[in-house]
Amino acid sequence: MSDMHRTKQARDRWNFLWEWANPVKFMWFSGRVLPWLIAATVISLVASLVWGFFFTPEAINFGSSVKIIYVHVPTATVAVSAWFMMLVASLIWLIRRHHVSALAAKAAAPVGMVMTLAALATGAMWGQPMWGTWWAWDPRLTSFLILFLFYLGYMALWAAIENPDTAADLTSVLAVVGSVFAFLSRYAVNFWNQGLHQGATLSLDKEENIADSYWIPLVIGIGGFMLFFVTMVFIRTRTEIRLRRIHALELRERMADA
Amino acid sequence: MPELGKYAGAVLGSWAVTLGLIAVLIALTWVQSRKARAGLDAIEARRKRKEG
Numbered sequence: 001m002s003d004m005h006r007t008k009q010a011r012d013r014w015n016f017l018w019e020w021a022n023p024v025k026f027m028w029f030s031g032r033v034l035p036w037l038i039a040a041t042v043i044s045l046v047a048s049l050v051w052g053f054f055f056t057p058e059a060i061n062f063g064s065s066v067k068i069i070y071v072h073v074p075t076a077t078v079a080v081s082a083w084f085m086m087l088v089a090s091l092i093w094l095i096r097r098h099h100v101s102a103l104a105a106k107a108a109a110p111v112g113m114v115m116t117l118a119a120l121a122t123g124a125m126w127g128q129p130m131w132g133t134w135w136a137w138d139p140r141l142t143s144f145l146i147l148f149l150f151y152l153g154y155m156a157l158w159a160a161i162e163n164p165d166t167a168a169d170l171t172s173v174l175a176v177v178g179s180v181f182a183f184l185s186r187y188a189v190n191f192w193n194q195g196l197h198q199g200a201t202l203s204l205d206k207e208e209n210i211a212d213s214y215w216i217p218l219v220i221g222i223g224g225f226m227l228f229f230v231t232m233v234f235i236r237t238r239t240e241i242r243l244r245r246i247h248a249l250e251l252r253e254r255m256a257d258a
Numbered sequence: 259m260p261e262l263g264k265y266a267g268a269v270l271g272s273w274a275v276t277l278g279l280i281a282v283l284i285a286l287t288w289v290q291s292r293k294a295r296a297g298l299d300a301i302e303a304r305r306k307r308k309e310g
Contacts, residue, residue, distance in 0.1 A: 053260070053273070054260055058263075062265075063263055063265050064260065064265045064266070064269055065265040065268055067260075067269050068272045068273075071273055071276040071277075110286075114279050114282075117279060118275060118279050118280075121276075121279075125268045125271050125275070126268060126272065128268065129265060235287055235291055238291065239287075239290050239291045239294045242294040242295060242297070242298045243294050243297075245298055246297050246301055249301045249302075249305065253301075253304075
């Protein structure tokens with residue numbers, strides 16, 4: 001078998017992925033998956049939040065403030081993950097020009113922005129009694145604030161440019177640049193041994209990882225918030241596809257009337 | 259209701275802010291989705307009337 005034939009076979013094997021970039025196929029697929037996604041999101045979020053709030057013990061060092069991790073850690077995790085999802089979708093747009101991927105990145109931004117804001121607010125509320133201050137220019141906090149500003153800038157750029165393809169191009173470049181701060185937000189505590197923010201809450205090292213009584217509802221909560229993110233992105237991408245279709249049909253009507 | 263002691267303000271405040279932001283996001287997403295769906299239905303119906 002020739003090399004060319006093998007390369008073509010490998011390419012064909014992955015072609016099914018690109019079929020989902022077809023708006024009609026995406027609407028069909030997301031329409032069928034959404035009810036299950038919503039159900040899974042509600043079940044996991046309710047389970048983790050009720051468990052985390054009502055049934056976790058006080059921590060020796062942190063007292064009842066430990067319950068803040070059930071909203072702070074999942075929102076912070078989604079805030080960073082959302083930007084990485086936008087990065088991948090933006091790269092797909094820049095390389096393969098699939099409109100659904102650009103619209104999915106646009107749809108994810110408000111969700112990521114809300115999660116970043118929630119993580120910043122809950123972090124400040126935890127910091128006040130624990131560190132004695134609402135805010136410190138600590139590497140992780142600062143990179144999170146910059147990530148929040150990137151989200152705002154990304155959304156403002158989409159809103160400011162009329163031509164959707166130009167908007168997708170420029171916001172995709174912004175997503176690539178902003179991924180540096182998303183990366184810093186995630187890993188700043190690992191390589192900058194300074195600042196107030198403690199190390200990662202979850203660790204594969206059993207010594208460092210939090211106790212099982214806190215860990216299990218937290219992992220369910222992170223899963224629930226991730227599912228919430230995917231659900232929101234699906235619904236919002238469907239809305240963006242509809243808005244794009246409305247725009248196209250209105251243009252067609254105007255041209256027919258002229 | 260669990261006993262939250264001196265951290266009650268911080269814990270309840272954090273949870274209220276997070277759940278409030280999520281509620282606003284869900285409400286906005288739902289309103290925008292309904293509006294887009296209604297707009298598209300209207301324009302499709304108008305198109306069908308014109309073609310029919």
